[in-house]
Every structure is written in C-alpha cells, then in structure tokens.
Amino acid sequence: MKLTILGCYSATPRTLGNTTSQVLEIANHMFLIDCGEGTQVQLRKHKIKFNRIKHIFISHLHGDHFFGLVGLISTFRLLTREADLHIYGPKGIKEVVTLQMKLADSWTNYRLYFHELSSTTSELIFEDDKIQVHTIPLEHRVYTNGYLFKEKEGDRKLDIDAVEEANIDMAYYRKLKQGFDIENEDGVLIDNETVTFPAEKPKSYAFCSDTVYKTDIVPIIKDVDVLYHESTFLEAHAHLAPKTKHSTAKEAAKIAKQANAGTLILGHYSSRYPNLEVFKDEAQTVFKNVKLAQDGKVFSFH
Amino acid sequence: MKLTILGCYSATPRTLGNTTSQVLEIANHMFLIDCGEGTQVQLRKHKIKFNRIKHIFISHLHGDHFFGLVGLISTFRLLTREADLHIYGPKGIKEVVTLQMKLADSWTNYRLYFHELSSTTSELIFEDDKIQVHTIPLEHRVYTNGYLFKEKEGDRKLDIDAVEEANIDMAYYRKLKQGFDIENEDGVLIDNETVTFPAEKPKSYAFCSDTVYKTDIVPIIKDVDVLYHESTFLEAHAHLAPKTKHSTAKEAAKIAKQANAGTLILGHYSSRYPNLEVFKDEAQTVFKNVKLAQDGKVFSFH
Numbered sequence: 001m002k003l004t005i006l007g008c009y010s011a012t013p014r015t016l017g018n019t020t021s022q023v024l025e026i027a028n029h030m031f032l033i034d035c036g037e038g039t040q041v042q043l044r045k046h047k048i049k050f051n052r053i054k055h056i057f058i059s060h061l062h063g064d065h066f067f068g069l070v071g072l073i074s075t076f077r078l079l080t081r082e083a084d085l086h087i088y089g090p091k092g093i094k095e096v097v098t099l100q101m102k103l104a105d106s107w108t109n110y111r112l113y114f115h116e117l118s119s120t121t122s123e124l125i126f127e128d129d130k131i132q133v134h135t136i137p138l139e140h141r142v143y144t145n146g147y148l149f150k151e152k153e154g155d156r157k158l159d160i161d162a163v164e165e166a167n168i169d170m171a172y173y174r175k176l177k178q179g180f181d182i183e184n185e186d187g188v189l190i191d192n193e194t195v196t197f198p199a200e201k202p203k204s205y206a207f208c209s210d211t212v213y214k215t216d217i218v219p220i221i222k223d224v225d226v227l228y229h230e231s232t233f234l235e236a237h238a239h240l241a242p243k244t245k246h247s248t249a250k251e252a253a254k255i256a257k258q259a260n261a262g263t264l265i266l267g268h269y270s271s272r273y274p275n276l277e278v279f280k281d282e283a284q285t286v287f288k289n290v291k292l293a294q295d296g297k298v299f300s301f302h
Numbered sequence: 303m304k305l306t307i308l309g310c311y312s313a314t315p316r317t318l319g320n321t322t323s324q325v326l327e328i329a330n331h332m333f334l335i336d337c338g339e340g341t342q343v344q345l346r347k348h349k350i351k352f353n354r355i356k357h358i359f360i361s362h363l364h365g366d367h368f369f370g371l372v373g374l375i376s377t378f379r380l381l382t383r384e385a386d387l388h389i390y391g392p393k394g395i396k397e398v399v400t401l402q403m404k405l406a407d408s409w410t411n412y413r414l415y416f417h418e419l420s421s422t423t424s425e426l427i428f429e430d431d432k433i434q435v436h437t438i439p440l441e442h443r444v445y446t447n448g449y450l451f452k453e454k455e456g457d458r459k460l461d462i463d464a465v466e467e468a469n470i471d472m473a474y475y476r477k478l479k480q481g482f483d484i485e486n487e488d489g490v491l492i493d494n495e496t497v498t499f500p501a502e503k504p505k506s507y508a509f510c511s512d513t514v515y516k517t518d519i520v521p522i523i524k525d526v527d528v529l530y531h532e533s534t535f536l537e538a539h540a541h542l543a544p545k546t547k548h549s550t551a552k553e554a555a556k557i558a559k560q561a562n563a564g565t566l567i568l569g570h571y572s573s574r575y576p577n578l579e580v581f582k583d584e585a586q587t588v589f590k591n592v593k594l595a596q597d598g599k600v601f602s603f604h
Contacts, residue, residue, distance in 0.1 A: 012377040015346050037373040038340050044317050061405040063376040067369075071339045074365040075314040092405045099401060103363040103394045105444050142407050 001026045001151075001203040001301040003226070006042035008267035008293035010210075010232050010246075011064055013037050018295050019064035020268060022228070023048055024205055027130035027151050032056045033207050039068035040075050046296065050076060051083055055126065057133070058089030059209060060144035066093070070100045077108045084111040088125055088133075090143045091116045117145055122220045130154070136220050138211035140245045146209065148221055151202035162195040203301060206261075209268050212242055213251035218258045226301055227261040228293065230268035231279050237270070249279040253286035263301070267293030303328045303453075303505040303603040305528070308344035310569035310595035312512075312534050312548075313366055315339050320597050321366035322570060324530070325350055326507055329432035329453050334358045335509050341370035342377050348598065352378060353385055357428065359435070360391030361511060362446035368395070372402045379410045386413040390427055390435075392445045393418045419447055424522050432456070438522050440513035442547045448511065450523055453504035464497040505603060508563075511570050514544055515553035520560045528603055529563040530595065532570035533581055539572070551581040555588035565603070569595030 002025040007018025019036025023043075030052040032039075043050065058066050066089070076085065085108075087093065094114035101107055115125060117135060126133040129152070136146030155177035163176065168190060172182045181192045206221040209230035221227060232246035241248050247255075249266055256264035264287055266279050273279070276292050283290045291299065304327040309320025321338025325345075332354040334341075345352065360368045368391070378387065387410075389395065396416035403409055417427060419437060428435040431454070438448030457479035465478065470492060474484045483494045508523040511532035523529060534548035543550050549557075551568055558566035566589055568581050575581070578594050585592045593601065 011380050013340075013343050013373070015343055037370065038315075038343065041315050041317055041340065061402075062408065063373055063402070063406060067373045067376070067402075068339065071315070071365055071369045074369070078313050090405075096398075096401055096405060099398055100363075100365070100369075103392075103398060103444075104365060106364070142405075 001205060001226070003205065003228075003265075003299040003301075004046055004048065005267070005293045005295060005297045005299075006039055006046065007036050007295055008269065009064075009295075010268045010270055012271070013064075014271065016295075017271060018042055019067075020059075020209060021068065022207070022293075023053075024149060024207075026149055026203060026205065027128075029055065029131065031133075031149065033147060034059055034065040034209070035069040035072060036064050037067040037071075040072045042295070043072075050079060051081065053085075054083060055086045056088070057147045057207075058087065058093060059138070059146060059207070060140060060142050061090055061092060061096075062142065062210070065210075069093075070097050073097060073108065073112065074101075074104070074106065076110065077106065081108075081110045084113060086113045086115060086126075088115045088117060088147075090145070091118045118143070122148075134220070136206060136208060136217050138208060138217065139214050140210045140212065144210060146207050146211070146217070148204065148206045148224065150204040153202055154199040156192070156196040156199050159195050159197055166190045166195050168195065208255070210246060212245040213247050213254070215255070215258060218255065221259045221261070223260050225262040226265065226299070227256050227259060227263070228265045228267060229255055231266040231283065232268050232270050234273060234278055235282055237272075249283040250286055253283035253290065256287045256290075261287075263289045263291060265291045265293050265299065303507060303528070305507065305530075305567075305601040305603075306348055306350065307569070307595045307597060307599045307601075308341055308348065309338050309597055310571065311366075311597075312570045312572055314573070315366075316573065319573060320344055321369075322361075322511060323370065324509070324595075325355075326451060326509075328451055328505060328507065329430075331357065331433065333435075333451065335449060336361055336367040336511070337369075337371040337374060338366045339369040339373075342374045344597075345374075352381060353383065355387075356385055357388045358390070359449045359509075360389065360395060361440070361448060361509070362442060362444050363392055363394060363398075364444065364512070367512075371395075372399050375399060375410065375414065376403075376406070376408060378412065379408065383410075383412045386415060388415045388417060388428075390417045390419060390449075392447070393420045420445070424450075436522070438508060438510060438519050440510060440519065441516050442512045442514065446512060448509050448513070448519070450506065450508045450526065452506040455504055456501040458494070458498040458501050461497050461499055468492045468497050470497065510557070512548060514547040515549050515556070517557070517560060520557065523561045523563070525562050527564040528567065528601070529558050529561060529565070530567045530569060531557055533568040533585065534570050534572050536575060536580055537584055539574075551585040552588055555585035555592065558592075559589045563589075565591045565593060567593045567595050567601065
C-alpha cells in the first residue's frame with residue numbers, strides 16, 4: 001500500500017502548496033482521492049500514469065477538493081483515453097462536470113460513470129475480489145464523505161517445497177490457498193498450516209477530510225492501519241475549528257487513538273502556519289505514531 | 303502598456319507549460335485575459351496583486367481558457383475581496399460559475415457582474431474616459447471572441463515653463479490640455495502648440511485566440527499596435543488548422559500584415575513542438591516584427 005500526497009493544503013493553491021489530492025495504490029488499484037486545482041500537473045510531476053487511474057473519489061464540492069476534476073477529465077479526453085472512469089462524489093458532481101462539457105462541446109470518448117452520494121450513513125460503494133471501499137460520513141459545511149479502503153483477506157501462500165514433499169496433487173493447490181486441509185495422493189490428510197504460509201495481513205486506509213471533530217466515525221474506521229485526518233488548525237486557533245467545521249491536530253490524534261489506528265497522517269493545514277512540525281508535536285501529546293503529509297511525499301506501508 | 307504572459311500553451315497544463323492567461327496593464331487597468339487552470343498560482347508567482355484585477359475577459363469556454371476562473375473567483379472570496387469583479391465571456395459562463403458556488407455553498411462577499419456575450423459582430427463592451435474594449439468575433443469550434451483594447455486620445459501635456467512664461471491663468475490649464483488656444487492675462491491669444499507637448503500616442507492591443515485564419519477580423523484590428531494571434535500549428539501540420547479551427551504561425555503573420563499591426567506576438571502553441579523558434583521563423587517569412595509568447599515573459603510597449 002502506497003500513498004502519494006499531491007497536495008495537502010487547505011483553501012487555495014499557492015506557489016509552493018497544492019490543495020487536497022492524493023493517490024492511493026492498493027490491491028492493484030490506483031485510486032485518486034480528491035482533486036484540487038492543478039492536480040493534473042501534480043500527477044505529471046510525480047510521473048503517475050493517467051491511464052492507471054480508473055476511480056476518483058471526491059469528498060465534497062469545495063473548490064480546494066475538486067476544482068481540478070473537470071480539467072483532468074478533459075485532459076484524459078485530449079490524450080484519447082479509452083478506459084472507463086468512475087467518479088464518486090456528492091450529488092451535483094455530475095451536473096457540474098457535464099455542464100462544462102456541454103459548454104465546451106467536448107464530450108469524452110471514454111465512458112464516464114458518476115456515482116453520486118447522498119447517504120448520511122456509511123455505505124459500500126466499490127468492491128472487487130481484493131478490496132472494499134466504504135464511505136465515512138463526515139460533518140463539514142457542505143455534504144462530505146471520507147473514504148475507507150479495506151483490502152480483503154487474501155489467500156494463503158503455498159510453501160512449494162513442503163507441498164511437493166507432502167505429495168499433494170496440483171489440482172488441490174487452490175483449496176490449499178483457501179486454507180483447507182487436503183488428502184494427499186497417499187490418502188493422508190495434510191494439515192494446511194504445515195504446507196502454507198499465512199496470507200499477508202490486509203491493509204486499510206481511511207481518508208477523512210474535511211470534518212469537524214466527530215467521534216461517530218470511530219466505529220467505521222476501527223483498527224485502520226493508516227488514518228489520514230485533516231488538521232486545519234493548531235491549538236492556538238482551536239476556537240475556529242467548530243465554527244468552520246474543521247479539526248485541530250490534537251482532535252485528529254484523538255480520533256486516531258479512539259480508532260486504534262496504526263499510523264496517523266495529518267494534512268489540510270491552514271496556510272497561516274509556517275512550521276508544520278508543531279502539528280506533529282501537538283498531535284503526539286495524544287497519539288504517538290504521527291506523520292505529516294507534504295506535497296510530493298510518498299508513504300509506503302508493508 | 304505592459305503584457306504579462308501567464309500561460310500560452312494549448313490544450314492541457316503541464317509541468318513546464320501553462321494554458322492561456324495573460325495580464326494587460328493599460329490605461330490604469332489591469333485586465334486579465336483568459337484564465338486556464340492554475341492561473342491563480344501564476345498570478346502569485348508573478349506577484350500580480352489580486353485586488354488590481356477588476357475585469358476578466360474570457361474568449362471561449364474551452365477548458366484551457368477558463369478552467370482556472372472559478373478557482374480564482376473563489377480565492378478572491380477567501381481573501382475577503384471587497385472590490386467589484388466584472389467577467390466578460392460567452393453565454394453560459396454565469397451558469398457554470400454560479401452552479402459551482404451553489405454546490406459549495408460559497409457565495410462571494412464582493413459583487414460579481416457577468417457580461418455574457420452572444421453577438422457575432424464586434425461590439426463595445428467596456429468604456430471609461432481612457433479606454434474602450436471591443437469584442438473581435440473569432441471562428442473556432444465553439445463561440446469565441448477576441449478582445450481589442452484601445453486607449454483613447456489622451457490630453458496634451460503642459461510645458462510648464464512655457465505656460466508660466468506666457469502668463470496664462472491656472473484656470474485655463476485644463477483647456478490647454480484639451481488643445482485649445484487661450485488668451486493670456488495680457489489679452490494675447492496663445493497658440494496651444496507653443497505651450498504644450500503632444501499627447502502620448504494611444505496604445506492598442508488585440509488578443510485573438512482561438513481562431514481559424516479569418517480575414518474578417520482585419521478591419522476591426524486595423525493599425526493595432528500589438529496583436530497577439532494564436533499559432534497552434536507550424537506549416538508541417540497546416541492541414542490540421544482548418545479542421546481544428548486553429549491557425550498556423552504563417553496565417554497569424556498574414557493577419558498581422560493585412561492589419562498593419564506594429565508587433566505580432568505568437569502563442570497557443572501545440573505541445574508537439576519542442577522548439578518555439580520555428581514559429582517565429584515561419585511567421586517572419588510574411589511579417590517581420592514577430593515575438594514569441596512564453597510563460598512568465600513580460601512585454602512592455604512605450
């Protein structure tokens with residue numbers, strides 16, 4: 001699981017700070033999460049292949065999280081993309097994208113699927129054999145969702161030497177991977193654990209931006225490996241958080257602690273703070289394993 | 303008159319090439335012309351004061367000319383702008399901007415005026431005591447206008463030493479600037495030209511992007527000081543120009559020549575060409591005074 005931060009600042013793009021967008025590589029997917037203005041240039045800068053992006057998840061329709069979307073869709077068209085593109089986001093996202101395509105008389109030559117969200121409880125919005133994606137209903141000034149990406153339990157790995165030694169027919173390898181005990185060619189029941197290695201532990205990632213401090217999300221993201229939680233403010237401006245429906249670094253850490261997260265990544269910093277290290281310091285008074293998002297930073301989790 | 307190129311490439315923004323946007327300083331105005339994605343960051347990079355921009359002219363609703371508009375409007379709001387903002391552009395521009403403000407529940411706290419255009423003949427769209435702005439109807443795949451910025455004849459300048467020598471009452475200075483002969487305090491009629499200098503020659507600038515080669519515009523831009531004309535293609539791809547309703551460098555030069563322009567600035571290059579100098583070479587086979595737009599380049603005209 002690999003996370004590339006394309007932008008992690010709040011409000012407005014600046015010369016040295018992009019608004020929210022990130023790419024999550026997980027279970028053979030390359031998911032784009034949020035798409036602030038300039039995201040397509042950030043994708044180029046970080047050499048992320050446009051064609052590998054098949055799913056885009058938009059948290060909410062504030063500009064710093066989606067003003068780059070229509071440009072990216074348009075660029076995909078100009079680069080003669082053929083692969084389908086799925087867009088998940090709040091109700092209204094389809095209208096605003098299609099209106100711009102209509103005005104430009106520029107329709108995509110690839111298939112564009114909009115999955116508009118309006119539920120206020122967590123729902124399963126994408127699933128394949130390796131992963132599930134659920135919404136995380138957040139509380140912000142407009143309708144907002146975070147997203148939980150959760151790998152499924154994978155197959156056990158064969159211990160090939162042991163399997164051959166145990167004289168098991170190849171036809172049973174699939175069953176072995178699924179964890180079954182198998183009778184070998186001599187009619188002896190072979191204990192699965194003696195011929196296989198455990199599956200890799202499934203990874204999970206929760207993206208939570210933008211939101212006021214909201215403990216309702218804790219059960220949804222319980223035991224998540226990596227939690228990205230917005231931290232717009234430091235303690236000095238904690239009074240602004242409920243007013244603007246944002247969180248402080250310390251509040252993000254409280255959520256991480258309650259959810260028993262493995263790692264907390266902070267981001268969505270207000271541009272009023274020149275020194276990001278203070279976000280980490282304040283969060284670590286509550287939760288130890290804190291990392292700071294920064295534009296261009298890549299986090300790998302094994 | 304000063305022109306700052308914020309972006310001059312066609313189609314899609316890239317790491318080292320922005321889409322169309324430029325700032326024209328003329329007659330105490332700072333006009334923003336087109337607004338591709340990332341324009342607000344380019345404005346910051348070139349230290350152009352956001353508050354000085356009060357008029358934005360959008361040529362057409364293709365993304366590379368206007369996907370940065372809604373972000374800029376939104377950033378003005380976040381920076382608590384108070385000054386009115388006037389936006390000129392094709393019909394539809396109001397709907398697409400206001401829809402995004404509605405979805406974000408983020409209305410501007412300054413006044414936003416949309417001047418939607420639909421005429422296919424040149425019209426006067428802005429005027430004050432120093433300048434007129436006319437549309438230049440272009441021919442592209444969607445409804446498109448260029449813009450002609452034309453300073454008015456200014457006042458003559460007083461030759462203060464001569465005026466005092468001639469013993470003219472201060473009450474007549476304004477009349478002098480306007481070119482009138484004036485009776486001095488001794489009752490002698492003073493020839494205006496002996497106590498004033500000529501007004502500065504009024505400057506004019508024509509922005510023509512995007513368009514197929516279209517000689518209809520020549521009478522509108524006749525004798526313009528500076529003509530920016532798109533040149534998407536070189537001769538090698540001249541066959542693509544009419545098909546995509548763009549122009550070649552040579553065609554841009556033909557327009558400049560017929561219009562008797564002072565200077566031709568080329569731009570809106572297709573990203574397929576690594577060497578821009580060829581645009582200049584090809585244009586100069588037709589018209590001599592050619593300059594190449596490049597991101598960040600500033601042209602001053604005195």
